[in-house]
Amino acid sequence: MTGAASSSYAYLGPEGTFTEAALLQVPGAGSARRVPASTVGAALDAVRAGSVDAAMVPIENSVEGGVSATLDAIAVGDPLRILREELVPITFVLAARPGATLGGIRRIATHGHAWAQCRTWVDKNIPGAEYFPASSTAAAAYDLVGDPGESSGDAHGAAGHDAAICSPLVAERLGLAVLATDIGDVTDAVTRFILVGRPDALPPRTGSDKTTLVIPLPEDRPGALMQILDQFAARGVNLSRIESRPTGQFLGDYFFSVDADGHVEDARIADALKGLHRISPGLRFLGSYPRADRRSPAVERHTSDEAFGAADAWLASVLRPAADAHRGSKHSRLTIEASPT
Numbered sequence: 129m130t131g132a133a134s135s136s137y138a139y140l141g142p143e144g145t146f147t148e149a150a151l152l153q154v155p156g157a158g159s160a161r162r163v164p165a166s167t168v169g170a171a172l173d174a175v176r177a178g179s180v181d182a183a184m185v186p187i188e189n190s191v192e193g194g195v196s197a198t199l200d201a202i203a204v205g206d207p208l209r210i211l212r213e214e215l216v217p218i219t220f221v222l223a224a225r226p227g228a229t230l231g232g233i234r235r236i237a238t239h240g241h242a243w244a245q246c247r248t249w250v251d252k253n254i255p256g257a258e259y260f261p262a263s264s265t266a267a268a269a270y271d272l273v274g275d276p277g278e279s280s281g282d283a284h285g286a287a288g289h290d291a292a293i294c295s296p297l298v299a300e301r302l303g304l305a306v307l308a309t310d311i312g313d314v315t316d317a318v319t320r321f322i323l324v325g326r327p328d329a330l331p332p333r334t335g336s337d338k339t340t341l342v343i344p345l346p347e348d349r350p351g352a353l354m355q356i357l358d359q360f361a362a363r364g365v366n367l368s369r370i371e372s373r374p375t376g377q378f379l380g381d382y383f384f385s386v387d388a389d390g391h392v393e394d395a396r397i398a399d400a401l402k403g404l405h406r407i408s409p410g411l412r413f414l415g416s417y418p419r420a421d422r423r424s425p426a427v428e429r430h431t432s433d434e435a436f437g438a439a440d441a442w443l444a445s446v447l448r449p450a451a452d453a454h455r456g457s458k459h460s461r462l463t464i465e466a467s468p469t
């Protein structure tokens with residue numbers, strides 16, 4: 129499905145978000161129908177409703193960590209499948225209306241994740257600046273030019289803030305004045321995005337894959353987290369991300385959002401999933417898909433597909449020795465009955 133010119137995609141909009149940049153990295157997406165959504169939840173709901181084939185949403189940033197809106201929205205509701213991931217280098221600028229100067233900036237709007245990545249720069253260069261949350265970095269920029277169709281939902285309206293933290297591209301597209309460049313606190317910051325489709329899709333195994341899971345923490349069971357981690361450790365499965373999120377049901381009720389190295393068609397991952405399901409039957413499989421960095425995990429011999437296959441064959445031989453050995457033999461077969469209880 130990904131890459132076909134007839135596909136349609138939702139994304140966290142408006143035009144000019146980093147999420148749109150991630151979507152444009154998908155082969156064929158440039159010529160496909162692209163539908164901006166005002167929230168991550170709305171983008172995912174468009175997939176569930178069938179009005180688009182897939183949605184691009186942010187999941188993790190190298191500085192700020194997991195994107196809660198995404199982790200929560202894919203953990204509940206009709207099941208979805210992650211089809212691929214994209215990495216986008218993040219560079220922020222401070223943009224304002226033409227004629228503005230850095231000294232005159234007091235109120236800054238941007239996405240919460242972007243604000244968190246630029247806080248140190250803002251504290252140092254515009255001490256006491258007021259933060260106005262926006263639904264995306266691009267929406268904060270559109271508000272500066274008073275585009276009602278692209279409003280960020282900023283409670284103070286289009287004129288509430290006097291600068292936006294956004295991408296250089298959207299600042300240029302809107303003709304905004306760039307007052308400072310590269311204002312992220314960490315250079316080389318990267319955000320990871322996921323393309324999410326419906327659950328009938330399973331990208332083929334490539335040998336360099338990732339599997340994403342939602343694992344509800346079984347309540348009131350001492351050592352439950354240790355048991356969960358053990359399922360991965362015992363099969364030599366590396367985790368590249370693990371975070372806990374509240375379910376929202378009651379205080380202390382959590383699920384784990386996990387990325388594991390490997391594909392569900394790898395025996396060690398399939399075996400770990402079976403073990404996890406026994407511990408946490410509400411386990412949700414969110415997909416196996418190729419890693420954006422194409423790195424392959426180091427697989428120890430005893431956790432390879434061959435080792436699992438040999439173990440299965442050995443167990444089968446343990447269970448059926450009499451049948452196999454007896455076939456063609458002239459000896460009678462000893463049967464042992466169970467003792468009466």
Ligand SMILES: O=C(O)C(=O)C[C@]1(C(=O)O)C=C[C@@H](O)C=C1
Binds near residue numbers: 147218239241264266
């Ligand atoms: O606001 C945007 O431009 C987005 O695409 C969202 C988002 C995020 O949710 O993390 C994406 C990348 C940046 O890290 C900051 C904001």
